[in-house]
Amino acid sequence: MNYKIEIKRVDTVDELEGYWSNDDLIQLLEKFNYPDGATADKSSLFELLQMAISDYEPSEAAEIALAHKLSEELNEGQIQQIAHNMLIDKVCEEYPEIPLQGRLYHVNQLLFKAYNGTFPNAKASVVYFSMTAEEADAAKILTRENVLKLLNTGLSDRNLIKRLFDDQMTQNIPFPEAEGIIWELITEDNVNYTLVTSENWINREDFTDFQFESELEEIAEEA
Structure with missing residues (x-):
């Protein structure tokens, strides 16, 4: 035809709005030791998460965020390796498992914004x-x-x-x-x-x- x-x-673009649900943000806030996310103003959740993330070392924060989105597909060792590599390369563009690249992009950009450029900026x-x-x-x-x-x-x-x-x-x-x-x-x-x-x-x-x-x-x- x-x-x-x-x-x-x-x-x-360097961000796709709407990917992170309020439930995602609340769960991540808990994992980053901010337990009051469920009662916070929903419009402030993303900003609160970025502040909470920045209190952690970048590689540790990457592991937490990656585990939240990819723990069903990747084991602990793989997550640690990706977290390390994300500080150096745009893993979301290079990762051989193509179906995971989209989620890796969103994690990368969350971390890029939280650390003001410590992670590479993927588009x-x-x-x-x-x-x-x-x-x-x-x-x-x-x-x-x-x-x-x-x-x-x-x-x-x-x-x-x-x-x-x-x-x-x-x-x-x-x-x-x-x-x-x-x-x-x-x-x-x-x-x-x-x-x-x-x-x-x-x-x-x-x-x-x-x-x-x-x-x-x-x-x-x-x-």
């Missing part, structure tokens, strides 16, 4: 675009995999996704990594979309065209 695609805007991209099927009666709901394959035509060959996953982007084969590469995919009408990912995966300079056409083939199911 053919689609007409328009890239409307690409924003680069995210928010891409606003439309994908319109040329067939008037088309009603396909696009997945993250579909969206990346359709964006391929407008992306430069320098783009990291194209360089690492050329076969998945250009051939009629599954692309499971797309679920981790795209952190959020939002649409209310299945035409206009907002995509959130790491600046490392997609940034404004990656687009060679902002209006283009692309074809999406149905992936053949194995017999």
Whole structure:
């Protein structure tokens, strides 16, 4: 099926609002030895957490925050290693387990702001675009995999996704990594979309065209 695609805007941000719930913040405040978070003004929770975090050594704070978000996927030794590496590198861009990169980004930025730059500043991209099927009666709901394959035509060959996953982007084969590469995919009408990912995966300079056409083939199911 053919689609007409328009890239409307690409924003680069160092924080994605709404990721940390009030429950997250209250739990983290307790872990950072501030037990009164549950009774504090909800609008002040994030500021209180940043102050509480700054009372700890950076590597220790990183371990606490990482354990809160990733203890089900990572063991204690892995968390300690990541906490150490986060002070030196943008681990959220380099970590080999792609599905964890989004959560690592949010932890990194929480720590970056709490310590006023001690941690590297990672960036995210928010891409606003439309994908319109040329067939008037088309009603396909696009997945993250579909969206990346359709964006391929407008992306430069320098783009990291194209360089690492050329076969998945250009051939009629599954692309499971797309679920981790795209952190959020939002649409209310299945035409206009907002995509959130790491600046490392997609940034404004990656687009060679902002209006283009692309074809999406149905992936053949194995017999």
